[in-house]
Amino acid sequence: MPQTPRMLAATAALSSLLLSAGCVPQESGWATSYLPDHNAKIPVIMPQSAPSISQQFYRDPDGSGHLGIDIVDRIGTPVLAAAGGQVTGSYFEPAYGNRVTIDHGPGPDGLRDITVYKHLNSRKVSKGDRVERGEMIATLGNTGALAGGIPHLHFEVHREVRPNVTRAIDPQRIWVGGVGQVSCFDPAATTEPDGFRTTYPVPCRSGANRSPDAAQDNRKGLASLVKSPS
Known part of the structure; x- marks a missing residue:
């Protein structure tokens, strides 16, 4: 059943209530579970220093859903380019607020990879700018009706399936460190990975990767928050 704007707003409001009630148990090192009916669940390993993930990727049969991950942190936290590329969009729109879109260019197959950053408090780049991996492109916020008042970054990855036609993919699939x-x-x-791979789009609290022994395996994370559109 398609989600109407009223349904989307109600879901976002409920998600806001859950967050304000403390359903994200810690500020960093934690990731929520996938929704039970999501059929492509990925075991997620979080560095203890990484700001927590409050919602995972989910796609409905009709192609809608929560087509990214939500990273919770304070308003004004730097938002970083997940890989180098060219800014193709930097603007405000009512539903998702301030957003930035980066085209990371074609891969070996000639198809392009794109990242999208939504609900930003402020944008630091303009259309046409070139950015490097880890460069500050914006600050985290809660702009747009679908943010539900929650300070968070909604982060999406899109991959071309044929020229000029893209499909959202789970961001958990393409981290530099592996799926x-x-x-x-x-x-x-000092080196870039082979192929298109991303790094976390907000700073980790230590500013660097932790060793595997310091990472937290979240396969037994708490039940997922309600599915929200943002």
Whole structure:
């Protein structure tokens, strides 16, 4: 059943209530579970220093759903480019507030990868700007009706399936460290990964990756928050 604007707003409001009630148990090092009926669940490993993930990717059969991840942090937290590329959008719109879109160029197959950053408090880049991995492009916020008043970054990854036609994919699939291994941006890294791979789009509290022994496996995380559209 398609979600109407009223239904979307109600879901966002309920999500806001859950967050304000403390349903995100810690500020960093935690990721919520996938929704039970999501059929492509990925075990997620979070560095203890990474701001927590309050909602995972979910796609409904009709192609709608929660087509990204939500990262919870304070308003004004820097938002970082998840990989290098060119800014193709930097604007405000009512539902998702301030957003930035980055085109990361074609891969070996000639198809492009795109990242999208929504509900931003402020935008630091303009259309046409070139950005590097880890560069500050915005600040985290709660703008747009679908933010539900929750300070968070809604982060999406889109991949071309054929020229000029994109499809959202689960951001957990393409971290630099591997599938499900949330990867903090490390400014000391001197090499780029092969192919399109992303780093966490907000700073980790230590500013660098932790060792695997310091990572928290969230396969037994708390039950997922309600599915929200944002």
